[in-house]
Amino acid sequence: MTTAARIDESLRIILKHQAASGAYIASPHFRPYQYAWLRDGTFTAYAMNRAGQHDSARRFYRWCDSVIRKYADKARAAIAAVQAGRSTGGNEQFLHTRYTVDGDEVAGEWGSFQLDGYGTWLWGLAEHVRLSSDYGLVQELRPSIDLTLDYLRTCWQLSNYDCWEEVGDRQHPATMAAIFGGVTAIAGHVPQRAAELTFLGSSIRRFVIESGTADGKFVKSLGNPAVDASLLWIAVPFGLVGADDPLMARTVAAIERELLAGRGVHRYATDTYYGGGQWPLLSAWLGWYHVRTGRRAEAEDIFRWIEEQWLPAGLPEQVQEHLLAPDAYGYWVAKEGTPAVPLLWSHAMYVVLAAELGLLAPARSEGQHKD
Template identity: 40%
Template sequence: MTSTPVLADREALAALALDQRALIRSLQHADGAYPASPTFSAYRGYSWFRDGAFIADAMSAGGDAASAEAFFGWCARVIEARRDDVARIVAAAAAGTPLPDADMLPTRFDFDGRDGTDEWWDFQLDGYGIWLWALAAHATRHGVDAAPWLDACRLTIEYLASSWARPCYDWWEEHIEQVHISTLGSLLAGLRAAAVLPGLDEVTAELARTTASAIDERMRTDGVLDGHLVKWVGTDAVDASLASLVAPLGALDAQEPLALATLEVLDEQLVVDGGMHRFRADTYFGGGQWPLLSCMLGLAWARAGRTERALELLRWAASTAHDGGIPEQVDRHLLDASFVDEWVERWGPSADPLLWSSAMYLRLAVELGVVEP
């Protein structure tokens, strides 16, 4: 028989998930964009494909298909408005004279879909793969016709096929000189998913398939050390973003040895008392623990069959929540507290709330059956 405290615990976890869903919906822009954070100075007024696609997936899995579709529509308009830019990038790559990083597609946009006016670390490929994956997952989950978004999917596939092997900034806007394994996995997941979208023309589908195959080979050849994935090609460090390649992205099968070894290393090196750091050399706001990353690791462990471990990570993420949502990070086990003041002086206190954190909590709660969609 289930004890009353356990029931109460799950009810509280479920209530928090529903609160996060409501918060995300309340802050979504009329045009479909999800604000990264409504208050944090460096994020306010902007939407990322990466964050937004994970948010949309959580809303789709969490029972709000209309919210997810509004975001996908926003993404499609952003990409279609840059049709000529994609054509130039693809043509230059085919000619062997790739455009400079500054001329590649941006990573974040204002809510109207325009390029940001503030200086940013803009050349990041991962979000374009993740939006393809989230759209395809949504279409499969809800039996939705993807036709309204297929033109934007074609443009995205062409862009990624031309440029996937280039070094670029990672999820954290760092190290543009490296080829990041989480970026490769994000593109792999998106291209694989897009390749089987009903209605996609065969030429583009084949381009997605062949590109995905090349990325998979590169990832498994150059992105592995001692049987687990690494942060970027040529390092022995790991990064929390790698957990997403197991789940929710599914770039790796959760039962394969490479996936399990990667999760074990991430849990061992980056998790303290249930809270996950981004990477061991992190100094951003002192290198705190990120609820969204604990939830991503929880998703991966859930997919691998470690339900109790996943529930522990969900509980830790819940412990960081407050009435206004869930923060980007907390300072319980800072890696280097000497850097906190530097960042606070630059941008103010770290992002709180962060919609991506709310989304990953909701997504894990749904995955574990804590809350029903």
């Protein structure tokens, strides 16, 4: 299959598994992922914007709006509780991270209190407008934008689960970068709040640089100096620091030293989920960073490696050519089945890296919004 055919297949898989509501199903055949996440979905929508599929992205952001409107009273209650010093309700006090495609909360135990998705959807909405000229959508979704901003302004320093649905009792620099990216990206579309959001962004950046670093690099979580591949987000795409910033350069060097096996990137060194395999979407992220820092040849090598991981059903969540904890793989297979495939987020990041490498056809990458 050629690269062009794989890009087309990625877009087809994403569109096939976008619900009528606009939600993207994370992975249609893997039971725990038959839901929609604001974070994963936003990066999928961003890939669709990069490919000129603006209607698909618009439908997703309208779904985000519907979720926030549905749980607006819960968000307001959480804001009031935090402001009153009563933020002890755990997952159920705060907005969830995953929903059904109809926008309902998912029952059952899960690391649901995460803030990264709420920052990410604001960043993605701003990118949608930039790439599609869909300016009217911001005004249409303005009540949800404002409520999300109020929620993030109030909660950003709270301990919450990281992007892997783990470690719920810490603060995470990658999460804070997503919040920073969201509030600063959307600020230009809500001029009445621009000064407030500029101050909030500066406060988040200062906190992360002062408290979220150790030994000259960013850390996985405050109190845990390990490296995590999600730290790539701090520079690309959220821009809390530049890609060439010394803190970021040392962080990426640690990711390459500790988490890169061949061209496949692990999440973090002690990962045991499905044996701790390599994640194509994280490899694509490293390639994205490399393009932005002039290391194109390495990005192209990563892109080819991702293509080599293609299975008949599409790109998986992770591959097993280099497991960090091989004894744990069988446990997860017995519990949930084989790793998720296709994972829409993997296909999305493949498309993003293709766009960064200039491999999208002009008709895809330059499509414009039409009502």
